[in-house]
Amino acid sequence: MNLEQFAALSQVLTGYGQEAILPKLDTQHQAAEYLATLYTPGLVPVATLQLLTDTWNTISAMPQPTYEMQVKEQIMGNTELAPVAKNIIYMWFLGIWYDLTVPPGTSPNKDFVVSAQAYQNSLVWDTMGAHPMGYSEGVFGYWNTPPVIPPLHPPIQ
Amino acid sequence: MKKVRLLSLLLAVGIGLTYISIGSLGCKGRPSSSGKDSTNTSVTDSGQTTLSPNLPYDVTIAPTDTVLQTQIRADFDLFSWESFIALNWSPDSTEIIGANGDNATVWETWKENAEVFLPDGSKPAPWNAALQQKNKVLVQVGKTPTVLLTDVTQPFLTGPLIDQNGEYTRFEIVMNEKMFDYIDNNVLYNYQGQQKFTDTIAFPSGNNEKKAHGAIMVKASWKIMGKGDDTTRFHKTRATIHVNAIPKQGVKDTTYTALVGLVGLHIGTKSQNNPQWIWSTFEQVDNAPTFNAVKDVHYNFYKAAAGNNNMNNAPAHPWNPSIPGQTPSQIVRLTPIFEGTQALNDAFHKKLIAVNPKTVWQYYELVGTQWPVHAKQSATGDPFPVYMANSTLESYIQGVVREGKISYVPGVTSSCIGCHNGATSWSGRTSDFTYLLRTASAYKQAAGNKKK
Structure with a gap:
């Protein structure tokens, strides 16, 4: 999977x-x-990554309005691909990678930021209209005003 | 789409946030022009490089420049070099930069911080560039240890920089007339004035269409010329070196004159297209080696025989510039200069050498230019490059080396815009990316003069 393919799939996800x-x-x-x-050796089986790539290539050849439905059915509905998609x-x-071999969050020694x-x-920070703990790009004094939930980003192009 | 996003968020929050205790997780580090007029003293060739005394106003990215890493970066780097050339031109513009090897410079006629923010908070003297061509005084005279420490140390009080001769590096900050006028006209030169100023502080912006310059501030670092220094490779001046007494630390009040050489130069330019300012940083080429690329030459702030055990660490306390022969800092440039930037350095060096093979300006190089790529996206405007450091001005916050790899820490590793975004005035409001206003003192009425 190349960067453009990964970015397109990520938009749907x-x-x-x-x-x-x-x-x-x-x-x-x-x-x-x-x-x-995603491609770090040992994290995801190579065959699974290839299946994910092939599946996305099939989906992306379809009309764009069907992407969501197709991803839901062909990726999220596939027991081999769904855990990888969730990890994405x-x-x-x-910003965390969860160990795929166990339920998410139950393997702190193998999970990593x-x-x-x-x-x-x-993206959770943007979705909440917040900023990461310990880091902010807000104007000085931003904390004196209520957080603003940003509008939804433009739809997939 | 909204549904998908909500689903994703719920999935993430529901499962993930429970375990987002960063302390319990492993953390993988990862390697992670301008409008201008021409004059008779300009030197131009068929390429991009031009030696001109005319300061650029802003950067307008050419429509054909679409690649951030190379093309757009080159636009900003060119702006930086044009600024550097113009600011280091002779103030009277009668000779081309470096025509006589070295020369007095425009920026050294500007107002120093201490001339604007006076100890008694009174109105500063009016702008007069001719009068401002004066003897340089490095390390501002002050009555408190804080003043001394603020003036001789670097951002974040990370510590002084000591050269190979055991001498402390000295710093100064100056501003141009546009910036001075804004401070003067709005009485921002003292505490009370800043308290009364209720508008948003917004310094004038450079504008290509209007051919107008904006606020510019320059921060310079100087080393005292001494043993091992090739003085033909530095822009030099005689300066009065002053150290304020701090009895508790054994620091004695000291004043002497010395020949100093320029080792670092930050240029901050406020502009219409770049409201978070354009940050250009230059260094003398002998300052420090690039990480893992040490050459067998003399460095100002590095000695190969000293090893890397104390690399980029601030000196141990107590900090006392009066003590001779202190252990030198061991400084390494962690992030190499981008190859495109280096190519532009080479091009300008050739142009400068063509004027005079002995010009001192051939020994200065652009380390980088940081600007807001998406100026309206956030207060910081998505700065690029994300991190940038001058080895003499941000020596100790360039990043960290772990197991041979360099890693950067958001909010900690040096970023001009990221840091200056937090600057405020004494009113507690944002001060438009300059910390200078915080050096203002409260206005104190002189005895017998109760009216301001």
Whole structure:
């Protein structure tokens, strides 16, 4: 799976648009980091990664409005692919990779934060209208005003 | 789509947040131009590089420049070099930069911080560049230890920088007329004035269409010329070095004159297209080696024989610049200069050498330029490069090396915009990316003069 394929699949899985997942001017390279994590030897069987790639290629050849339904049926409904897809969601929203061999969160010794930057860029903060604990890009004094839940990002292009 | 996003969030929050105790998880580190006029003294070639005394106003990205890492970065790096050349031009513009080897510079005629924010909070003297061409005084005279420590140390009080001769590096901050006027006109030069100022502090912006300059501030670092230093490789000036007494730390009040050489130069430019400012940083080429690329040459702040055990660590306390022969800092540049930036350095060096093979300006290099890529996205505007450090000005916050790999920590590793976003005035409101306003004192009425 290349970066563009991964970014397109990630948009369907997260509900976030292109500019959030793989911006045209990309300063963070977050998608690239998550893709590299996905392909870290030992984390996901190579055959499973190939199946995920093939399945996404099949879906992406269909009309764009059907992506969500197809991902739900062909990926989330597939017992081999669903855990990997969920892990991709976890990475995007939490910046964490969960050990696939056990239920998420039950293997703290094998789970890991992808990077400090991944934690900072986790989509959960944006979704909540909040910022990561210990890091904020807000204007000084932002805490004096109520958090604002940002509008939904543009739909998938 | 909304449904999918909500589902994803619930999945993530429901399962993941329970376990988001970072302390219990392993953490994988990862390697992780301008508008201008031409003058008779300009030197231009068919390429991009131009030696001109005219400061650029802003960066307008060419429509054909779409690649952030190379093309757009090159636009900003060119802006930085043009700024550097113009600021280091002779103030009277009668000679081309470096035509006589070294020369007085424009930025050194600007107002120093201590000339604007006076100890008694009174109104500073009006702008007069001619009068401001004066003897340089490094380390501001102050009555409290805080003043001394603030002025001789680096951001975040991470510690002084000591050269190979055991001498403390000295720093100064100056501002241009636009910035000074804004502070002066709005009485931001003292505590009370800042308290009364209820508008959002917004310094003037450079604008290409209007051919207008904005606020510019320059921070410089200087080393005292001494043993082992090749003075032909530095922009130099004689300066008065002053150390304030701190009896508790054994620091004695000391004043002497010395020949100092420029080793670092930050240029911050406020502009219309870049409201989080454009941050350009230059260094003298002999400062420090790049990590894992030490050469057999003399460095200002590194000695190969000393090893890397104390690399990029601040000196041990007590910090006392009066003591001679202190253990030198062992500084390494962690992030290599980007190859495109280095190519531009080479191009400008050739242009400078063509003017005079002995020009001191050939020994300065652009380390990088940071700007807000998505200025409206957030207060910090998605700065790029994400991290940037000058080895003489952010020596100890360049990042960390673990098991031979460099890693960066958001909010800790040096980022000009990321740090300056937190700057405030004495009113507690944001101060438009400058910490200078916090150096203002309360206005104190002179005895017998109760009216301001």
